[in-house]
Amino acid sequence: MYYIGIDIGGMSIKGGLVDEQGVIHVKEAxxxxxxxxxxxxxxxxxxxxxxxxALGNVPLSDIKxxxxxxxxxxxxxxxxxxxxxxxxxSNVPIVEELKKYIDIPVKIGNDAxxxxxxxxxxxSAKEYKNIVFITLGTGxxxxxxxxxxxxxxxxGAGAEAGHICLVLGGEPCTCGKKGCWEAYGSATALIRQTxxxxxxxxxxxxxxxxxxxxxxxxxxxxxxxxxxxxVGRRVVxxxxxxxxxxxxxxxxxxxxxxxxxxxxxxxxxxxxxxxxQKFVTRYSYGGKINPYVKVIRAGLLNDAGILGAAxxxx
Amino acid sequence: MYYIGIDIGGMSIKGGLVDEQGVIHVKEAxxxxxxxxxxxxxxxxxxxxxxxxALGNVPLSDIKxxxxxxxxxxxxxxxxxxxxxxxxxSNVPIVEELKKYIDIPVKIGNDAxxxxxxxxxxxSAKEYKNIVFITLGTGxxxxxxxxxxxxxxxxGAGAEAGHICLVLGGEPCTCGKKGCWEAYGSATALIRQTxxxxxxxxxxxxxxxxxxxxxxxxxxxxxxxxxxxxVGRRVVxxxxxxxxxxxxxxxxxxxxxxxxxxxxxxxxxxxxxxxxQKFVTRYSYGGKINPYVKVIRAGLLNDAGILGAAxxxx
Numbered sequence: 001m002y003y004i005g006i007d008i009g010g011m012s013i014k015g016g017l018v019d020e021q022g023v024i025h026v027k028e029a030x031x032x033x034x035x036x037x038x039x040x041x042x043x044x045x046x047x048x049x050x051x052x053x054a055l056g057n058v059p060l061s062d063i064k065x066x067x068x069x070x071x072x073x074x075x076x077x078x079x080x081x082x083x084x085x086x087x088x089x090s091n092v093p094i095v096e097e098l099k100k101y102i103d104i105p106v107k108i109g110n111d112a113x114x115x116x117x118x119x120x121x122x123x124s125a126k127e128y129k130n131i132v133f134i135t136l137g138t139g140x141x142x143x144x145x146x147x148x149x150x151x152x153x154x155x156g157a158g159a160e161a162g163h164i165c166l167v168l169g170g171e172p173c174t175c176g177k178k179g180c181w182e183a184y185g186s187a188t189a190l191i192r193q194t195x196x197x198x199x200x201x202x203x204x205x206x207x208x209x210x211x212x213x214x215x216x217x218x219x220x221x222x223x224x225x226x227x228x229x230x231v232g233r234r235v236v237x238x239x240x241x242x243x244x245x246x247x248x249x250x251x252x253x254x255x256x257x258x259x260x261x262x263x264x265x266x267x268x269x270x271x272x273x274x275x276x277q278k279f280v281t282r283y284s285y286g287g288k289i290n291p292y293v294k295v296i297r298a299g300l301l302n303d304a305g306i307l308g309a310a311x312x313x314x
Numbered sequence: 315m316y317y318i319g320i321d322i323g324g325m326s327i328k329g330g331l332v333d334e335q336g337v338i339h340v341k342e343a344x345x346x347x348x349x350x351x352x353x354x355x356x357x358x359x360x361x362x363x364x365x366x367x368a369l370g371n372v373p374l375s376d377i378k379x380x381x382x383x384x385x386x387x388x389x390x391x392x393x394x395x396x397x398x399x400x401x402x403x404s405n406v407p408i409v410e411e412l413k414k415y416i417d418i419p420v421k422i423g424n425d426a427x428x429x430x431x432x433x434x435x436x437x438s439a440k441e442y443k444n445i446v447f448i449t450l451g452t453g454x455x456x457x458x459x460x461x462x463x464x465x466x467x468x469x470g471a472g473a474e475a476g477h478i479c480l481v482l483g484g485e486p487c488t489c490g491k492k493g494c495w496e497a498y499g500s501a502t503a504l505i506r507q508t509x510x511x512x513x514x515x516x517x518x519x520x521x522x523x524x525x526x527x528x529x530x531x532x533x534x535x536x537x538x539x540x541x542x543x544x545v546g547r548r549v550v551x552x553x554x555x556x557x558x559x560x561x562x563x564x565x566x567x568x569x570x571x572x573x574x575x576x577x578x579x580x581x582x583x584x585x586x587x588x589x590x591q592k593f594v595t596r597y598s599y600g601g602k603i604n605p606y607v608k609v610i611r612a613g614l615l616n617d618a619g620i621l622g623a624a625x626x627x628x
Contacts, residue, residue, distance in 0.1 A: 073600055073603065073604060082603060082604075083600065083603045090603075130467075130468060144567075146460070146465070151460070152569075153444075153567075153568050153569025153570070154444060154569045154570065154571060154605045154607075155569070155604065155605045157569040157599070157600060157604035157605055158566070158567060158568050158569030158570075159567065159569075160566040160567065160569075160599040160600075161566070161567055163563075163566040163599045164478065164479075164563035164566060164567060165478075165479070165480055165559045165560070165562065165563050166479055166482055167481065167482045168480055168481045168484075168498075168555075168556070168559055170482075175597075175599055175600075176597065176601070177562075177597045179559075184482075241482075242482070245479045245482055245493075246479070248479065248491075249477075249478035249479050249563070250567075252472070252474040252475070252477040252478060253458075253467075253472060253473065253474065253475055253478060253564075253567065254467050254472050255466075255467025255468045255469070255471040255472030255473075255474075256467070256468065256472075257468060283489075283490065283491045285471070285474040285477045285489055286387055286397065286471060286474075286489075287490070289387065289396060289397045289404075290387060290396075290469065290471035291468045291469050291471055293468075
């Protein structure tokens with residue numbers, strides 16, 4: 001049996017023909033062109049699905065479902081995209097629309113929720129049924145899996161862990177509030193923290209690295225720290241604390257089997273993950289009386305979007 | 315059909331014979347004497363249950379279940395009290411023990427979780443299946459109801475929302491970490507905040523009220539604020555912000571139907587609840603795009619412990 005995973009982004013719509021083991025047999029992408037009416041976009045998605053099936057030599061009747069991961073607030077029950085700012089969608093009945101063009105069951109979900117589900121189906125969390133997944137990128141995304149299923153709150157408006165309070169009244173967040181975890185723990189925040197440190201210490205190695213690279217990225221401070229720069233080391237240490245404190249809040253609330261960390265910053269690897277694990281183990285509520293929560297790096301890298309979306313159909 | 319609700323505290327064990335409508339027909343209490351072996355305490359609880367049935371003229375065969383609410387970490391699946399510091403219990407198989415003395419099904423739960431369930435069964439949240447319940451007392455307790463059932467995390471170690479981060483690196487918390495919500499939003503924290511303000515402004519009305527009352531309580535600052543004292547008003551305003559920020563974090567994570575607020579401080583009534591509602595409505599993620607979350611005062615007051623425990627058996 002096969003599934004199709006569709007990963008919708010502002011620039012492109014990626015699709016993959018996926019089997020039950022999470023192997024992607026065929027992969028294709030089309031431009032999103034989000035300025036169009038959603039009907040046109042739905043037509044393109046249907047055509048993409050048919051092309052994937054044809055390229056994979058799989059009859060449509062062997063495709064059990066189409067899963068779509070969308071960056072935004074999703075009412076998965078009603079099949080409606082409530083709001084997705086970077087594809088310009090507001091109250092779009094995408095499932096109904098897609099059914100006009102293709103006769104395969106369609107499921108939709110928020111992209112971070114899909115990624116979380118994908119990790120339990122095909123990634124680092126295969127042995128777990130209760131996980132908290134976070135992704136450190138432009139923002140801090142999160143997906144909660146309880147008893148093997150996505151938890152998304154009323155009308156899909158929950159699981160927005162990037163917007164828990166971390167520093168009351170602190171840095172302004174894109175959501176309109178101050179002090180959100182996202183404003184401290186995202187890659188965007190790390191870049192801001194790196195720039196500030198560089199300005200404050202113009203003679204640091206951090207500054208030299210920035211001059212060489214011609215820009216500041218989420219990797220800059222880690223790079224400086226690895227080369228022994230004290231300024232870079234301090235930025236990294238503080239940033240990891242921000243990430244760890246947010247994860248700890250989620251551990252105390254959900255006490256999951258594991259926390260899965262994805263997104264660009266998680267590529268810093270074992271050093272980063274171990275530091276978070278240490279903090280979580282030391283400070284989680286009840287200490288050793290309560291069950292240990294493992295912190296693990298996400299397993300699905302570039303294909304997380306497609307595989308996570310496909311996992312909606314399992 | 316009847317149920318028995320047992321509310322175990324450090325000082326006393328309260329029991330009630332409860333019907334399906336949440337009416338308590340008979341109520342009794344015995345001393346806990348927590349220094350004893352748990353076998354002795356279980357015997358007392360069994361005797362209390364039999365006495366409640368006898369006083370209510372209800373045969374034991376008409377009692378469908380015994381529910382027990384316990385302050386601590388509870389493994390409800392295994393029927394074990396993992397840890398409850400104020401009754402000195404650690405890894406106590408209380409359900410198994412109780413079965414030696416009485417032949418009625420027994421369920422156990424953490425007291426805040428029970429209180430949350432009780433609100434959905436008999437209290438302010440009867441029309442809701444997804445709520446976040448918080449209680450502002452010595453600490454900040456919480457109970458999460460998802461789809462009508464208690465969510466408690468692995469081995470019952472979750473739903474500890476009092477220990478989410480509110481002010482990174484802030485006030486020390488009893489859990490060993492700094493900056494927990496509990497260290498800002500509990501009645502204990504409010505008392506500390508009131509004392510500090512009184513010390514800082516010795517000529518304030520707040521100080522006069524403290525002198526008159528002979529002590530500082532969770533009500534002192536509210537009382538001063540109501541009498542027009544600026545110092546008291548500032549303490550209350552800041553405290554309500556602390557409470558509201560923590561609730562907002564939970565709203566962004568769970569997006570429940572409603573948040574139910576209990577505990578001594580919630581007796582400050584409409585003014586308090588309305589202030590939290592305003593903050594939550596204004597700042598919850600996604601604004602008006604996402605479903606409105608109602609903030610409601612807890613409905614079960616003094617009998618919350620018994621009714622919440624009984625609700626475990628429904």
